[in-house]
Amino acid sequence: MSNGESTSGGPVVTDGPSTARLLAMIVQGEGCEPLRIEIATAAERDVARRTIIVLKEGTRYSISVEILTGNSPLEKARCTKVLSMRGLEPQSDSVLLEALAPSSEPYTVLLYPAEKAPYGWPGSNTFKVRSSISVDGEPLADAEWSWLLRTTEEW
Structure with missing residues (x-):
């Protein structure tokens, strides 16, 4: 995966002020198949x-x-990710996305190339992750999503 790599499929959606549309998130763990x-x-x-x-x-x-x-x-799009766990201060991270040209084909954009799963707490821990994409500070329509990350000591 590289920044701005075009993939196949998907209709053009033209609702709202921006025609950009978020389709999927892909998570790839070290030594694992992409999810x-x-x-x-x-x-x-x-x-x-x-x-x-x-x-x-x-x-x-x-x-x-x-x-x-x-x-x-x-x-001028930015992706923000907030990782939180009960009892801990939320950790926020933000990256600027590269400019993407108009296209009827979706782009796969690498947001975080080498994150490290949280570690140092005994047992397994579950973190709530909230992600969003905004353009010039305004949220992109339907571009806010949440997911859960669980870390374990053993596979």
């Missing part, structure tokens, strides 16, 4: 919210999203 989580619709985002991704503590993983730009470019 694709569909997040294009409210029902899919609801399923993603309850999806638990399990990684061994300290394992490296990457996060990508699949975005359909439609008829207009996607510029």
Whole structure:
């Protein structure tokens, strides 16, 4: 996966001020097959919210999203990720997305190339992760989603 790599499929959606549409999140753990989580619709985002991704503590993983730009470019977009666990201060991280040209084909954009799964707590821990994409500080329509990350000491 590389920034802006075009993939196949998907209709052009032209609703709202921006035609960009978030389709999926892809999580790839070190030594694991990529896990694709569909997040294009409210029902899919609801399923993603309850999806638990399990990684061994300290394992490296990457996060990508699949975005359909439609008829207009996607510029000045930012993805924000907030990782939280009961009793701990939430950790926030934000990355600027590269500009994407108009396209009827979705782009796969690598957001976080080498994250490290949280470690150092005894037993397994579950973290809530909230992610969103905004353009010029305004949230992109339907581009806010949540998921769960569970770390374990052993595989």
